[in-house]
Amino acid sequence: MSRQSHIRILAPRSAAPYIAREISRRRFLELAGVVGVTGALAACAPTVKPSTQATGGPVEGELSIYSWGDYDAPEVLEAFTSELGPTITMDAFNSNEEMIAKLTTSKGTSGYDIVVPTGVFIPGMAQNGLLSKLNLDLIPNIQHMDPAFLGQDWDPNNEYSICKAWGTTGFVYDKTVISRELTTWADFIDAAQNEASGKTSVLDDPAEITGIYFWANGIDWNTTDPDDLDAAEKFAVEELAPHISRFDSYPGGEAIPQASQVLMQVWNGDARIGILNSPDPDRWQWVLGAPKTELWMDNWAIAAGAPHPEAAHAFINYVLTPENALAELDYIGYHTGEAGIEEAARDAELEMLDLVFFTPEQIATMVNGEVTEAQARIVDIWNKTKAAASA
Amino acid sequence: MSGKRRAASDVALGVWGVAVFAFLFAPIVVVVMSSFNSGRLLVAWQGFSLEPFAAIVSKPAIRDAVLVSLQTGAIAAVVASILGMLAGIALARRPGKWAAWFIALLLLVSVTPEIVDAVSLLPWLVFLGQDLGLPIFNDGIARLVIGHSLFSTAVVSYIVRARLIGLDARLEEASADLYAPPVRTFLRITLPLVAPAVLAGALLSFTLSLDNTVIAAFVQVSGSTPWPVYVLSALRSGLRPEIAAVSTVMLVLTLGALAVVWAVLRRSGDSSNQIARTLAGG
Amino acid sequence: MRKPGWLLAVPAWVWLLVFFVAPVLQVLWFSFGYKPGIFGTHANDVLSLDRYAEALTPTFFATFQNTLGIAVAGTLLCLVIALPMAYWMAAKVPSRHRGLLLALVLVPYWTNFLIRTIGWQIILSPEGVLSHLGQSLGFGPIDILYTRAAVLLGVVYNYLPLMILPLYVAFDRVDPALREASKDLGANRFRTLFGVTLPLAQPGIIAGIVLVFIPLMGDYITPTVLGGARGNMVGQLVASQFQTAQNWALGAAMAVLLILVIAVTLGVAALLAWAVTFPLRARARLRLGEAA
Numbered sequence: 001m002s003r004q005s006h007i008r009i010l011a012p013r014s015a016a017p018y019i020a021r022e023i024s025r026r027r028f029l030e031l032a033g034v035v036g037v038t039g040a041l042a043a044c045a046p047t048v049k050p051s052t053q054a055t056g057g058p059v060e061g062e063l064s065i066y067s068w069g070d071y072d073a074p075e076v077l078e079a080f081t082s083e084l085g086p087t088i089t090m091d092a093f094n095s096n097e098e099m100i101a102k103l104t105t106s107k108g109t110s111g112y113d114i115v116v117p118t119g120v121f122i123p124g125m126a127q128n129g130l131l132s133k134l135n136l137d138l139i140p141n142i143q144h145m146d147p148a149f150l151g152q153d154w155d156p157n158n159e160y161s162i163c164k165a166w167g168t169t170g171f172v173y174d175k176t177v178i179s180r181e182l183t184t185w186a187d188f189i190d191a192a193q194n195e196a197s198g199k200t201s202v203l204d205d206p207a208e209i210t211g212i213y214f215w216a217n218g219i220d221w222n223t224t225d226p227d228d229l230d231a232a233e234k235f236a237v238e239e240l241a242p243h244i245s246r247f248d249s250y251p252g253g254e255a256i257p258q259a260s261q262v263l264m265q266v267w268n269g270d271a272r273i274g275i276l277n278s279p280d281p282d283r284w285q286w287v288l289g290a291p292k293t294e295l296w297m298d299n300w301a302i303a304a305g306a307p308h309p310e311a312a313h314a315f316i317n318y319v320l321t322p323e324n325a326l327a328e329l330d331y332i333g334y335h336t337g338e339a340g341i342e343e344a345a346r347d348a349e350l351e352m353l354d355l356v357f358f359t360p361e362q363i364a365t366m367v368n369g370e371v372t373e374a375q376a377r378i379v380d381i382w383n384k385t386k387a388a389a390s391a
Numbered sequence: 392m393s394g395k396r397r398a399a400s401d402v403a404l405g406v407w408g409v410a411v412f413a414f415l416f417a418p419i420v421v422v423v424m425s426s427f428n429s430g431r432l433l434v435a436w437q438g439f440s441l442e443p444f445a446a447i448v449s450k451p452a453i454r455d456a457v458l459v460s461l462q463t464g465a466i467a468a469v470v471a472s473i474l475g476m477l478a479g480i481a482l483a484r485r486p487g488k489w490a491a492w493f494i495a496l497l498l499l500v501s502v503t504p505e506i507v508d509a510v511s512l513l514p515w516l517v518f519l520g521q522d523l524g525l526p527i528f529n530d531g532i533a534r535l536v537i538g539h540s541l542f543s544t545a546v547v548s549y550i551v552r553a554r555l556i557g558l559d560a561r562l563e564e565a566s567a568d569l570y571a572p573p574v575r576t577f578l579r580i581t582l583p584l585v586a587p588a589v590l591a592g593a594l595l596s597f598t599l600s601l602d603n604t605v606i607a608a609f610v611q612v613s614g615s616t617p618w619p620v621y622v623l624s625a626l627r628s629g630l631r632p633e634i635a636a637v638s639t640v641m642l643v644l645t646l647g648a649l650a651v652v653w654a655v656l657r658r659s660g661d662s663s664n665q666i667a668r669t670l671a672g673g
Numbered sequence: 674m675r676k677p678g679w680l681l682a683v684p685a686w687v688w689l690l691v692f693f694v695a696p697v698l699q700v701l702w703f704s705f706g707y708k709p710g711i712f713g714t715h716a717n718d719v720l721s722l723d724r725y726a727e728a729l730t731p732t733f734f735a736t737f738q739n740t741l742g743i744a745v746a747g748t749l750l751c752l753v754i755a756l757p758m759a760y761w762m763a764a765k766v767p768s769r770h771r772g773l774l775l776a777l778v779l780v781p782y783w784t785n786f787l788i789r790t791i792g793w794q795i796i797l798s799p800e801g802v803l804s805h806l807g808q809s810l811g812f813g814p815i816d817i818l819y820t821r822a823a824v825l826l827g828v829v830y831n832y833l834p835l836m837i838l839p840l841y842v843a844f845d846r847v848d849p850a851l852r853e854a855s856k857d858l859g860a861n862r863f864r865t866l867f868g869v870t871l872p873l874a875q876p877g878i879i880a881g882i883v884l885v886f887i888p889l890m891g892d893y894i895t896p897t898v899l900g901g902a903r904g905n906m907v908g909q910l911v912a913s914q915f916q917t918a919q920n921w922a923l924g925a926a927m928a929v930l931l932i933l934v935i936a937v938t939l940g941v942a943a944l945l946a947w948a949v950t951f952p953l954r955a956r957a958r959l960r961l962g963e964a965a
Contacts (some may be wrong), residue, residue, distance in 0.1 A: 569787025
């Protein structure tokens with residue numbers, strides 16, 4: 001905590017505990033970094049004009065959305081335009097860092113209305129004035145959301161964000177090669193070192209690699225204990241790296257349908273797409289990481305200085321209707337957080353829903369990431385693992 | 392005897408050449424086939440369909456991204472060609488102490504990794520656009536053009552310089568001796584001399600810009616996602632066959648344009664070869 | 674009365690000073706600074722070379738070896754494949770077709786790089802075309818995806834056109850009369866090739882090596898798409914410091930080291946080439962002397 005004492009933030013007293021907790025979130029580091037970069041430039045800049053708050057006035061004729069590529073069902077976007085008027089401009093980013101860099105450096109003039117950040121980034125973005133508060137009066141359809149996916153740690157009152165899609169981390173293996181049953185991260189490690197050696201891929205993300213070790217061994221994923229980190233490095237570099245053939249964040253797009261790996265660490269929605277599109281789906285087994293694993297959530301949010309706030313609220317409200325939420329789920333393959341969507345999806349006979357919906361017990365094993373001072377160390381471990389795997 | 396051996400070696404060379412072309416086009420053929428895939432994923436064949444091509448029309452994001460890339464590529468090519476042409480002429484015709492410095496700068500531009508250009512350009516463009524209030528630097532296309540023009544300017548400069556060094560300067564001198572104003576000498580003599588090199592450089596700049604991902608991702612603003620950034624970000628929910636369909640359409644258009652250019656140039660004699668010959672250092 | 678010619682270079686000077694030198698100097702400046710706590714990317718109130726020391730850790734070294742290995746092998750392979758190809762295009766193909774063939778060499782470049790590499794993945798995957806071909810020919814399944822061979826395949830594929838173009842130009846400039854003359858003087862074909870054609874094509878060979886080697890050293894995406902973990906490059910380390918770790922000081926130091934290594938490698942290669950070809954040139958002079 002002492003490390004945080006030098007940060008001063010103007011906030012209501014009641015919010016202080018939240019902020020103190022949230023500020024240490026792992027990803028916040030990256031955001032703060034970008035903010036720091038332009039700090040010097042910002043000092044002489046004209047102050048950001050307060051973002052225009054939506055009041056339920058007439059919907060503007062345009063809407064600009066900055067999101068992950070191909071992350072919304074085209075028919076939903078089209079229907080929105082034909083029913084309510086605004087034409088939609090879609091822009092894509094490859095990482096949260098990229099999106100935050102864009103918003104930070106443009107100081108409220110990015111021209112984006114809606115952005116889709118991953119949850120752990122939201123407190124930092126809000127504190128740095130990158131997001132505009134939602135007017136929930138204009139989003140009555142929030143009533144359709146499952147309360148379990150509202151009020152997350154990073155935004156307890158949904159002041160800035162509403163769940164767009166969420167997912168978790170597990171792995172997929174080829175049953176024609178690995179005949180035994182794998183159920184935990186420890187099994188993943190063991191299979192990687194044996195049957196799947198040289199045919200194993202892991203996610204191309206620093207915290208996912210140390211995550212395998214921490215989750216498997218019951219260590220806090222967000223630990224900053226140097227001994228834990230040293231142990232994770234020893235494991236990743238010496239025991240895991242020699243067996244890794246690829247660092248791949250999206251094996252569902254290629255590796256699973258092409259059967260080019262035997263064992264892959266993978267996000268659930270991606271695994272589902274891959275297995276559904278495999279010429280031999282029965283060959284693949286999905287396993288949710290155990291005993292612990294990750295939970296990530298991408299969220300609808302409105303950028304500060306959004307030029308079309310009414311249209312932005314209208315859009316968020318629009319996608320939250322049960323029909324549209326289902327269309328989105330069907331298109332991207334991730335849970336959109338609506339209450340009752342599981343039944344709707346089963347009624348619509350969507351396939352492989354056990355990779356989309358999880359039981360409350362399973363959800364209880366999923367943890368959020370945090371930004372800690374160990375970030376640089378984790379990136380270092382990742383780079384060392386990559387160097388060791390290339391030998 | 393020797394004639395037969397010669398023929399054999401020619402055949403071997405021809406086979407090698409055809410094999411290299413097969414190598415260059417093998418994945419392109421696969422991509423074209425994938426663009427008729429009815430399935431959800433580009434890589435997993437399910438059946439024949441024209442659906443992916445319909446998506447180009449129905450998904451404005453895809454169309455916009457391609458248009459942004461084409462526009463950026465064209466403007467970046469023009470900017471790089473003009474800057475590089477002038478610099479190349481100066482380097483070839485008026486070398487001096489400054490030229491060594493300039494060549495050093497060009498070399499530095501070419502060895503700097505893209506990621507460094509990208510992270511340094513972003514805050515800089517924002518500083519110019521927001522703090523100095525120059526609105527041009529808030530424009531998405533302008534930013535992309537600036538980012539893509541750096542390496543290309545260096546390349547065009549090399550190409551033009553190499554072209555001119557191989558040609559006699561006496562024509563220009565004669566023109567000047569005959570009291571032609573410098574602008575006229577430039578337009579009538581120098582410009583036609585360097586034209587093939589500039590065209591070649593423009594083509595190369597356009598090509599490099601079309602594929603630029605790293606710089607583009609950093610400097611783009613609202614409404615200006617270029618095609619490569621779109622493709623990379625679409626990995627999040629799995630690449631669909633539409634992406635291959637767009638490539639197929641672009642490929643067909645390219646080949647069509649090439650066929651037209653070739654037909655035209657064949658009539659005007661050997662000049663297609665002239666253009667080709669100056670590519671990359673002629 | 675002549676205008677000073679360097680005026681023509683002023684626009685390019687200004688353009689590169691404003692959009693390259695100014696922003697990049699800023700990054701160079703960062704490399705002498707440090708990362709202030711976990712919330713900053715860089716600070717420069719205390720200057721040091723510590724980041725350079727940090728950058729020279731064993732990780733960086735191992736990755737550097739890998740990068741250099743891939744870049745050198747990739748460049749040489751491109752050269753070996755492109756030499757006969759360019760010679761064929763320049764000397765054997767009827768001249769009216771040459772422009773078209775050259776354009777065709779560039780056409781694959783007009784498809785997005787990620788898409789054309791995915792094209793290769795489809796071909797190379799264990800269930801793919803190549804593997805089935807291998808099986809039906811009795812070689813058994815061919816599975817080279819994510820091996821060192823796949824790294825080189827991806828690299829060669831993406832950089833080959835940059836080697837073919839300058840080589841073509843160089844061969845095209847060699848006057849066929851020179852080759853004829855060499856033959857008329859009794860030289861056999863190999864002697865003509867190594868004594869006349871290749872030395873005359875030398876500028877093209879150098880241009881091709883530079884055009885392939887430099888971008889390849891900084892590339893970190895192409896080698897990994899087909900090569901997976903085997904294609905780990907220094908560019909990835911640099912990018913990870915700027916993006917994920919947000920340590921701009923260290924990232925900048927790594928970038929500067931990368932630039933230096935590229936420059937030194939090219940310098941050494943130039944020296945080596947000069948030393949190796951020295952006897953060749955001496956002999957060529959001798960022969961010319963005899964002929965005279």
